[in-house]
Amino acid sequence: GEEVAQTPKHLVRGEGQKAKLYCAPIKGHSYVFWYQQVLKNEFKFLISFQNENVFDETGMPKERFSAKCLPNSPCSLEIQATKLEDSAVYFCASSPGLAGGPVSYNEQFFGPGTRLTVL
Template sequence: NSKVIQTPRYLVKGQGQKAKMRCIPEKGHPVVFWYQQNKNNEFKFLINFQNQEVLQQIDMTEKRFSAECPSNSPCSLEIQSSEAGDSALYLCASSPNANSDYTFGSGTRLLVI
């Protein structure tokens, strides 16, 4: 069982709807990553945090996604207006520091219909 908890496991949304997923990082891990894994097993880095601060994010994330990692609350990733191409497995990973290996969660599988 992963120490990184992601909810929900499955998410089905219509195009244009908001889609929100959450991640509880492993205890004591201030660094959190989000990756998108598409049906072709291609991984796309979305955003990462250290404590509550964004370290890096890609352009797509900046424009269409809303993400945060508040203190004492789960991290979240929200797509403001879902598109069919957003259908994928969203993986959250956490680490004790940015340069260390990461623990991945089980993912949230999003289907946009």
């Protein structure tokens, strides 16, 4: 598609439950990024993919968070055993990579976000 799509829009989980978020990047984009926006607008980078390969995972809390980008499927971000502090808006962004041309190839296009509330 022409826009980054994220589902669901809202997700409510009890503490300890699993949460799974999905992201469909713009068609033809090679890179996918996940960011977490918490309370006072702080954005935190979580992980990025180049196609189905992890590109940078330096922001991921590895003990409970995992992510995948498989061919012909939406990318996913999964949180096992959610905690109250996981409540946030999770944004996905995609970037064209070199195919987008020298000027725009590194621009990131954001989806509308998934609001996760952990009770």
